[in-house]
Amino acid sequence: MEVIKNYINGKKINYSNEFLDVYDPSTGEIISKVVLSNNKDFSKTVESSFNAQKQWSQVTPLKRSRIISNYKVLIQENIEELAKIVSREHGKTLDDAKGSVTRGLEVVEFACGIPHLLKGEFSNNVGANIDSWSMRQPLGVCAGITPFNFPAMVPMWMYPIAIACGNSFILKPSEKDPSCSIKLAELFTKAGLPDGVFNVINGNKNIVDQIIEERNISAISFVGSTNVAKYIYEKSAMNQKRVQALGGAKNHLVVMPDANIDQAVDGIIGAAYGSAGERCMAVSVAVAVGEIADELVDKIKLKSNELVVAPWTTNDADMGPVISKEHKKNIENLIQSGVDEGANLVVDGRNVKIQGYEDGYFIGPTLFDHVLPTMQIYEKEIFGPVLSVVRAENYKDALNLVNNHEYGNGTSIYTSSGQVARNFTTDCKIGMVGVNVPIPVPMAFHSFGGWKNSLFGDHAMHGKEGVNFYTKLKTITSRWPENINVGAEFVMPVN
Ligand code: NAD
Numbered sequence: 001m002e003v004i005k006n007y008i009n010g011k012k013i014n015y016s017n018e019f020l021d022v023y024d025p026s027t028g029e030i031i032s033k034v035v036l037s038n039n040k041d042f043s044k045t046v047e048s049s050f051n052a053q054k055q056w057s058q059v060t061p062l063k064r065s066r067i068i069s070n071y072k073v074l075i076q077e078n079i080e081e082l083a084k085i086v087s088r089e090h091g092k093t094l095d096d097a098k099g100s101v102t103r104g105l106e107v108v109e110f111a112c113g114i115p116h117l118l119k120g121e122f123s124n125n126v127g128a129n130i131d132s133w134s135m136r137q138p139l140g141v142c143a144g145i146t147p148f149n150f151p152a153m154v155p156m157w158m159y160p161i162a163i164a165c166g167n168s169f170i171l172k173p174s175e176k177d178p179s180c181s182i183k184l185a186e187l188f189t190k191a192g193l194p195d196g197v198f199n200v201i202n203g204n205k206n207i208v209d210q211i212i213e214e215r216n217i218s219a220i221s222f223v224g225s226t227n228v229a230k231y232i233y234e235k236s237a238m239n240q241k242r243v244q245a246l247g248g249a250k251n252h253l254v255v256m257p258d259a260n261i262d263q264a265v266d267g268i269i270g271a272a273y274g275s276a277g278e279r280c281m282a283v284s285v286a287v288a289v290g291e292i293a294d295e296l297v298d299k300i301k302l303k304s305n306e307l308v309v310a311p312w313t314t315n316d317a318d319m320g321p322v323i324s325k326e327h328k329k330n331i332e333n334l335i336q337s338g339v340d341e342g343a344n345l346v347v348d349g350r351n352v353k354i355q356g357y358e359d360g361y362f363i364g365p366t367l368f369d370h371v372l373p374t375m376q377i378y379e380k381e382i383f384g385p386v387l388s389v390v391r392a393e394n395y396k397d398a399l400n401l402v403n404n405h406e407y408g409n410g411t412s413i414y415t416s417s418g419q420v421a422r423n424f425t426t427d428c429k430i431g432m433v434g435v436n437v438p439i440p441v442p443m444a445f446h447s448f449g450g451w452k453n454s455l456f457g458d459h460a461m462h463g464k465e466g467v468n469f470y471t472k473l474k475t476i477t478s479r480w481p482e483n484i485n486v487g488a489e490f491v492m493p494v495n
Helices: 039-056 061-077 079-090 094-112 153-164 179-190 205-213 226-238 261-277 290-304 325-340 395-404 418-427 463-469
Strands: 002-004 006-008 011-013 019-024 029-035 122-127 130-138 141-145 168-172 198-200 219-223 242-246 251-255 283-289 344-347 366-369 386-392 410-414 432-435 455-457 471-479
Touching: 006 039, 006 179, 019 079, 039 141, 039 168, 039 198, 039 205, 061 079, 061 094, 061 153, 061 179, 079 094, 079 179, 094 153, 141 153, 141 205, 153 168, 153 179, 153 219, 153 463, 168 205, 179 198, 205 226, 219 226, 226 242, 226 455, 251 261, 251 395, 261 283, 261 290, 261 386, 261 410, 283 290, 283 395, 290 344, 290 366, 290 386, 325 344, 325 386, 386 395, 395 418, 410 418, 418 432, 463 471
Parallel strands: 002 029, 141 168, 141 219, 168 198, 219 242, 251 283, 251 410, 283 386, 366 386, 410 432
Antiparallel strands: 006 011, 006 198, 019 029, 122 130, 130 471, 242 455, 344 366
């Protein structure tokens, strides 16, 4: 059986002999084993990252960028293989996996131009013959801890930027689909990245806790569930680390009575059920405003019944399985809670059976109508193909729903009124907002991050926010006087 090791100092290696099973979610079969790293794996990783960073920070930003440009080409050349690795362990369709690798690749493209963003600011003559300027310098060793749902894209939000800024990076990927990270690291070495600048260590909470406590790691980027995000944020701060911790989501898509309903339905179907709802930007709540609700529910029902639920190896699959047997059970329990609490189950995705894949973790599209804010299916992040329709009387009620939910990752509004759209984008307490588009994932040159319980920390990911997160600011004030001796000064210098 294949063993997935760590990637330390340019080599696949493991010191621990403990392993976790990795499953194919389409069949429920064990397909490989991933190492559960021990203290020695960890100390070797940190030693390698610490030594490599000292050299890497001395490489000029332009030379660093050239290596990242080589990496970009290698990812493009290997995109099919990377997507297959993602689909095999995650279960999402091949096209969806390819799309997600491409979104990661866009961050690599952005990172090629980072020398531009590392420029400081300069002021001539802040005092007589005194100049002042600033520069951004790398932090040292940075670490990333990532979730199962985007095994290529989410790590790529982090390490290309950290590395382009002169840091080294340790990635701790999800233990559920760890293979893609190793392939991404191998390709970076092939592109010319010095050994140790990008290391991958596999494991679970044990390694995460060591990362948090390690004094030679300066910063942690985390993406995952909210409880773990809070834990990482609090513990990292206690250990004096810079931290950005992105958590869960419950994204609302508001449909106004004046919306183009077919556009809204297409937006909802793709965003609610794509990747089996396992996206932090999935639409999990459709807020139907006013008299549009009945038509909206009928049309979603019709389209959701047409979706093809199948393993990723099937060409026409619209959505695959969820990640694990336990997760499938959790989703099914939440669906049952919706029924028990009185929501109207319009489409029931339980009991989907696919011939030859009876042990796969499949759940079909599920649709609830008449969901109330007090129900568990509304309050909790389900992270599966379950859409709740909540009926609101008017725009104000819809906005209140969006703003009163504990999560604040993404939201969208479908309307033909510019004024309503403008009010919504201004007044919603959400990090990423769409107008007449499904919940939008910002491009690499903008930044990704939610509000409220969807992000703990000061910086979103990638774009300028990423550069600021992975660098520290230094401001210099300098004078080169010729034969001037001003003597000691005992008052605050002013102009
Ligand atoms: P998770 O929180 O279970 O795991 C994420 C990472 O944390 C993994 O690497 C895991 O090994 C580690 N981990 C798990 N439990 C831990 C613990 N108790 N202590 C320390 N580390 C721990 O998340 P997941 O199930 O892999 O991913 C799904 C979640 O991620 C969803 O909640 C989803 O909304 C969220 N997510 C958020 C974003 C975003 O941008 N906000 C993006 C993708 C996914």
